[in-house]
Amino acid sequence: MSARRKLIAGNWKMNGLKADGLALASDLAGRLKGAGPVAFDMLVCPPFPLLFPVGEAITDSPLALGGQDCAPKTSGAHTGDVAPTMLTDAGCRYVILGHSERRADHGESDAVVKAKAAAALAEGLVAIICVGETEAQRDAGQADAVVAGQLAGSIPEGATADNTVIAYEPVWAIGTGKTATPGDVKAMHAHIRAELDGRIADAAKVRILYGGSVKPGNAAELMAVENVDGALVGGASLKAEDFWGIASACR
Numbered sequence: 607m608s609a610r611r612k613l614i615a616g617n618w619k620m621n622g623l624k625a626d627g628l629a630l631a632s633d634l635a636g637r638l639k640g641a642g643p644v645a646f647d648m649l650v651c652p653p654f655p656l657l658f659p660v661g662e663a664i665t666d667s668p669l670a671l672g673g674q675d676c677a678p679k680t681s682g683a684h685t686g687d688v689a690p691t692m693l694t695d696a697g698c699r700y701v702i703l704g705h706s707e708r709r710a711d712h713g714e715s716d717a718v719v720k721a722k723a724a725a726a727l728a729e730g731l732v733a734i735i736c737v738g739e740t741e742a743q744r745d746a747g748q749a750d751a752v753v754a755g756q757l758a759g760s761i762p763e764g765a766t767a768d769n770t771v772i773a774y775e776p777v778w779a780i781g782t783g784k785t786a787t788p789g790d791v792k793a794m795h796a797h798i799r800a801e802l803d804g805r806i807a808d809a810a811k812v813r814i815l816y817g818g819s820v821k822p823g824n825a826a827e828l829m830a831v832e833n834v835d836g837a838l839v840g841g842a843s844l845k846a847e848d849f850w851g852i853a854s855a856c857r
């Protein structure tokens with residue numbers, strides 16, 4: 607049994623309006639309250655405009671709140687950006703950084719992700735730093751090197767097991783219904799754990815999440831894999847029943 611408590615994180619991406627978000631978060635908070643002691647931490651990461659209402663709705667719940675990105679600055683003339691301080695003001699404890707959709711859609715480099723993570727840690731947020739290879743990179747046998755490079759370039763100084771979580775998300779498995787095999791996940795998570803050694807304090811205690819088409823039907827198998835310390839869930843986090851089903855697979 608791992609000493610690392612599992613984290614089940616829902617990335618709502620650009621989905622849902624206020625009423626949807628409130629209903630989903632309230633449903634999950636109610637389930638958590640009714641379940642008593644559970645074997646996982648649960649997190650929801652709504653779009654920015656929903657952070658304040660959702661945060662207020664779950665104030666008295668163990669359900670945690672996170673942002674999907676943050677700026678590497680604390681304030682100023684940065685139109686469209688959201689500062690880490692604004693996330694904590696809304697009640698966030700976590701922030702997802704370097705998601706492959708941010709890297710692809712907004713050209714975020716490892717250096718940008720590192721700067722954002724440094725700003726997040728300075729604000730007391732837990733940074734969930736995402737890494738993962740494309741299908742072409744995997745087919746070319748480059749997956750391990752790509753992920754090692756992303757880790758080396760994206761983790762800021764001062765990262766510890768308490769303030770940093772790594773999410774391994776093979777790009778080809780995101781929203782596609784394709785999932786990495788348990789064997790592939792085991793190998794990559796072991797590789798990530800080894801790469802963290804010397805790069806982050808208490809590397810053995812860092813939580814490494816798997817993401818990519820996680821569903822209630824495959825969660826138990828994936829969550830049982832060595833060095834898999836939870837899941838970063840996209841599509842299946844938008845339905846309380848499915849997200850709860852994934853979390854319930856944690857032992």
Ligand SMILES: O=C[C@H](O)COP(=O)(O)O
Pocket residue numbers: 617705775779780781782783817818819820838839840841842
């Ligand atoms: O952040 C979540 C991941 O991109 C996974 O998304 P997905 O569960 O829809 O495949």
